Amino acid sequence: MSKILHQTGLTRHDYQVISDWIAPNSHVMDLGCGNGALLKHLQQEKNVTGYGVELDPSKIAQCIENGVNVIQTNLDQGLDHFNTDDFDYVILSLTLQAMRNPKALLQEMMRVGKQGIVTFPNFAHWRNRLQLGLGGYMPVSEELPHKWYDTPNIHLCTIKDFRALCEQLDFSIESSLAVHRTGRQGLSLKLMPNLFGEIALCRFSKNTIRYST
Numbered sequence: 001m002s003k004i005l006h007q008t009g010l011t012r013h014d015y016q017v018i019s020d021w022i023a024p025n026s027h028v029m030d031l032g033c034g035n036g037a038l039l040k041h042l043q044q045e046k047n048v049t050g051y052g053v054e055l056d057p058s059k060i061a062q063c064i065e066n067g068v069n070v071i072q073t074n075l076d077q078g079l080d081h082f083n084t085d086d087f088d089y090v091i092l093s094l095t096l097q098a099m100r101n102p103k104a105l106l107q108e109m110m111r112v113g114k115q116g117i118v119t120f121p122n123f124a125h126w127r128n129r130l131q132l133g134l135g136g137y138m139p140v141s142e143e144l145p146h147k148w149y150d151t152p153n154i155h156l157c158t159i160k161d162f163r164a165l166c167e168q169l170d171f172s173i174e175s176s177l178a179v180h181r182t183g184r185q186g187l188s189l190k191l192m193p194n195l196f197g198e199i200a201l202c203r204f205s206k207n208t209i210r211y212s213t
Contacts, residue, residue, distance in 0.1 A: 026088040032095035036068030124158035
């Protein structure tokens with residue numbers, strides 16, 4: 001899988017996991033799709049159909065060059081122009097933390113999609129804790145490269161925070177994973193993902209369990 005992703009220009013390790021989670025011949029929407037690299041790969045390798053959603057005009061031009069259908073819209077304004085259950089998967093990769101109302105966007109993802117896939121930088125990673133706890137400064141890292149005064153990341157969270165929100169929204173977590181920024185996985189990540197995971201990944205769906213009265 002890594003070799004294929006490298007050949008198609010996909011070098012982000014969260015993309016590798018997302019690709020493994022997507023079933024062939026699915027209908028997919030990628031929110032904040034950037035240059036469309038992920039959708040291009042999924043079209044080539046998984047025969048998916050779908051759309052990217054992006055705000056930046058320069059990235060929209062790159063999507064078109066990559067042969068990806070793209071819609072220009074501001075995610076903070078919601079997904080009202082999409083119908084309920086339009087997509088098999090709705091992806092939000094390393095974008096959740098930049099949304100003004102992440103809870104509302106997650107709810108919209110589950111309205112228009114059957115499953116959601118979200119990846120985000122884990123603020124509880126030990127290096128962030130060390131910088132904040134001992135240094136007294138807001139953390140700066142490869143996953144969070146901006147200073148506090150110019151960062152687009154306005155709603156940082158931890159793996160535990162996200163799982164708690166999924167429970168509050170009555171989402172069923174189908175798969176979850178924490179990875180190092182290099183893609184390395186080990187026993188420490190499996191045992192203590194909230195401490196050692198730099199990027200968190202979660203695949204979830206609407207809870208269809210009905211309780212008898």
